[in-house]
Amino acid sequence: MKKKIGLVSALAIFMVVAANMDFSNGNGSGVNYGWFTLVPPFVSIILAFVTKNVIISLFIGIFSGAYVLHLATSNSFFAIIQAFLSVVDYALTSLADPWNAGIILQVLTIGGLIALMTKMGGAKAVASALSNKAKGPKSAQVITWILGILMFFDDYANSLIVGPVMRPVTDEKHVSREKLAFIVDATAAPIAGIALISTWVGYEVGLIKEGYEAIGQTVNAYGIFVQTLPYRFYNFLMLAFVLATILLLKEFGPMLNAEKKARNRTLYDEDELNMVSSKEIDEMEPAEGTKLSIWNMIIPIGTLIVAAFVGFYFNGYNAIIENGEAAAIAVLKASPLSLLAIQEAFGASDASIVLFQAALLASLVAMTMGVSQKTFTWGEAVDTWINGMKSLIITGAILLLAWSLSAVIRELGTAEFLVSLLSDTMPVFLLPSIVFILGSIISFATGTSYGAMGILMPLAIPLSAALSNNPDFIIITTGAVLTGAIFGDHCSPISDTTILSSMGAGADHLEHVKTQLLYAIVVAAIAIIFGFIPAGLGLSVWIVLPMALIVTVAVVYFFGKRVTQSVSEILK
Template identity: 35%
Template structure:
């Protein structure tokens, strides 16, 4: 039997429901995993418990590929912790402050600063926000605008980078599914080729300079900007900022060198080693990529430790403590990934994706599959506030669906990543949304209210782009999406201006 019928859907449905209810990715993945094994064990709970541990969890840890991914994540965690504590990013941002004298420059500078801190999605808001908040207050740009900018350059940037924790995590999920359906494609090459199809992330990132350069505002953000410009008030009377000014400043005196030198070593080492494997002219095997990346992170970390001690940012024993604590923080990611691998194996054995394909085949055209995956991912991630949890459940379904329904694989993967990013970016319970409010010293609800109209616009345009990409399979759809977004923003903004002027006429 290729699938277990409607029962094969139960583990995925339960995992999604538990994730929405508990807001806990690990609990939801483990519950979905156990339910699936319980069904396979014919309802025998003791047997199911033993098989969950012995047949599905242990093998994930003993597999050489999986072990390499987990080791790589540990190296990444240590490096990211050092970068966050080095103060290099803040020092780099402060070194450019003297050139900021207009609103457009202020917005573009914070945007560029957020992109520079690509190595840490959670660190971006807390590093960039406090550096720019006083500049924004002086130039009269709302704290809500700052929160939106640093939120738009945290996770949406990180998900596009193949050599940080995000990329490694996603490639691990892709590899597992490829193994389940006997595909020999490189997960690294697949991820890189799917980057142009992450429409939502690109639209989010590019909207910031679009708004900054054209001075176009709409929705609640326009009201927040008028408040600051007309009254000088940083907050609404009912606002409750998550952080007071200077609350995050830790007094670390650093140098811009501590951000660009380690990153330079990281890039040179990584791409220097990848070139020996034939990159970019030949596909790079996942194992070779992980070895090169682990080596690059190790060299970059060693340099950063030396610089931190040399410039007296931290003492030598403190740098080792930071490095080890960063490694320890990756334990949550490692557990999530192991459970995701195990759940994907169970769903494969139950034929979940095959059952979905059987239901949809003949009723749903292949070109619409990416749009369906995007909507499903967006709803789930918004409800749970977790993109990684969404990926863990959706990728094991999306890849077999793409094969079974003859949909474009890369577009489907991009749709899942974009759908998961929607909730991570704008859900009120997303950690990056909360940290962006914190980093900007902004009321959390005010940040959510001002950001959601922009997020919904980007998501709507992305949905149209996925329909186009589903038909064509071409990355040109990204250009179409960007043009469509720009036109839509201009139209909405002009409507907003017209509405405002009409209101002033009525008052007059």
């Protein structure tokens, strides 16, 4: 009760203080929201941890931002009314965006596909097969890590496929849902951001090209992208960190408690293992007498992956041919199946549409297989598919609110304010570190890596070129932008990838954020101290990166506490 009274009082104080603020620039032109630009992400994140309700927290965060926006043109009473109406407008606008609509359709369709495979016994058969390979918590986590690496081409596909596939296995081997969600999340954006062929490449390469054009240089942007890879310290260190915790069976912080609880399953309430996001699918056990076959999962998932790859190519190919640059068009026409052509096509593709199409095709394949095996009729197949979609409706709602929050943040100019606040005069060698920190803060506050990249890249490349005439220094700074933006995408509670990872793993979203946040901060600190600072001082990256990897493993070894391998060890 005291907590609720405190929250209501804090919100009331905020509204009164904001209503008495002068947001004018002082010269009669424009609006300056100052520190109030930080209100929406701050309110959303704090409320999420306090109330344990993501939807309410995001709603109030959007409302608070809209309230500040409307105070610039009206009094507090009308600002409250307009803010409520704006929340609806933001949601409608977000849903009307083709990319966002495609993502929601993709999420729902993959939920339906998972339900079909579960009903046919495919999920149970694969879980059984993997259980035979997974002899304990360590091997179950290693398999999850490897599957995450294999889903390199898209972070959304990773989050929505690996979690549901591995959840029965990790449950059986007493691995916490929080650790499963962490492994999935840590192999989603960190992998997609550095993969040579992925749905991220086009955006990253485009930003690099524009940044170099701003300093009057025409470069092979993809070549620069490849050169930045060794400087993506956070990405590589996070992958190493996850693997180290798995192989050493050591954890620390909130994750240690989650893993200890999972090992001693008697401490679990069974209801905790069936989160709202996965109840519908968990209830879809195969009908009695259904012949379990791993092909009932391998074929639909294989269809999804193959269709995604083919779709990425043709979608990107058509986009380039219709509206692309002359150089890219020439590459596609001269050698359409070359590595460079495939990279260009993947980079230009619309991942949201392609993955929705691929999931829809895979669903039709799964339905056909189930009907042919007499597992269900066509009518029952459709019912199962729709019931599976229901399991991820809450994910769609959270994504919609997260996008609406991003729109409010964009209007307030939160990212620009953070850049101006934190990018004062600094020693030259610290620029990559400062850029990484800026990218981390912006991406965490806004929940989007793309937004952080888009804000920082046009600033970072010209600034690094002005401070140093060393081409490698510009590449280091460019890498700092791209990997700093990954931090927030990986661990922000309002990041769509974080949301999808917790939903796919069946973990409580806020518990997932809480257990992985300390890990993300530790890895980011190592990336700065043992990565960007030495690299900024001119030390070779081929010395810096191995050193940082060794430090990462050492942190897990010396600061982590061993979690028992099995329940039998606990009972000794």
